[in-house]
Amino acid sequence: MNEEIFRAILENLRNFPPFSIIASALVIFMVFICVFAIFSAAKEEKRIEERRWDKVSAYMELIDCATGERIPLAADEVIIGRHGAADVRFPDMSISRYHAVLCVSNGVWRVIDLESKSGTYVNGRKVQEQMLLKDRDEIRFGTKAVILHQRGRR
Numbered sequence: 001m002n003e004e005i006f007r008a009i010l011e012n013l014r015n016f017p018p019f020s021i022i023a024s025a026l027v028i029f030m031v032f033i034c035v036f037a038i039f040s041a042a043k044e045e046k047r048i049e050e051r052r053w054d055k056v057s058a059y060m061e062l063i064d065c066a067t068g069e070r071i072p073l074a075a076d077e078v079i080i081g082r083h084g085a086a087d088v089r090f091p092d093m094s095i096s097r098y099h100a101v102l103c104v105s106n107g108v109w110r111v112i113d114l115e116s117k118s119g120t121y122v123n124g125r126k127v128q129e130q131m132l133l134k135d136r137d138e139i140r141f142g143t144k145a146v147i148l149h150q151r152g153r154r
Contacts, residue, residue: 060109062088065138065145072151073109078102080141081114094118094142100127109133109148118142 014020062071071088078087083097096116103110112130113120120127121140133139135150 059151060104060135061149061151062139062146063149065147070149071146073102073104076104090141090144092142092144095144096142099141102133111139116142 060073062073063069064071075087078101079098080086080088080090080095080100080102081098082089082091082093082095086098095118096114098114099116100114100120101112103112110130110132111120111122111127113127119142122131122133122137124138125131133148135148137148139146139148
């Protein structure tokens with residue numbers, strides 16, 4: 001008996017025009033809530049990943065001595081060179097196509113010379129194979145000089 005009454009009420013609601021509108025609005029509202037939750041979670045995940053990367057990278061960037069341009073070091077291996085595929089590209093003929101690599105591990109950066117013709121220098125000392133770097137080191141790739149700089153923490 002109760003089941004028959006429930007079915008009759010439900011049938012009457014389905015035939016009632018505002019019921020369709022209200023049901024559609026509720027579905028749209030629920031979809032909106034789900035999309036909002038997904039975007040909020042993605043934004044939070046991105047923020048956490050940026051913090052993790054900043055910690056790993058020790059908040060380092062390169063500052064071009066000639067122009068003052070700041071180049072964030074945004075990967076654990078950064079290829080320096082003249083080639084279009086280099087991560088940091090300097091269109092200077094004294095720089096080899098693939099001149100050097102900057103690597104980070106546990107917040108410690110090092111530079112590896114890739115057998116460049118004009119050499120890589122850190123604070124005036126030629127890099128033979130690789131050399132550890134610290135804040136405010138001057139790195140010279142050919143005739144291009146940059147300063148390794150630790151950015152302010154966010």
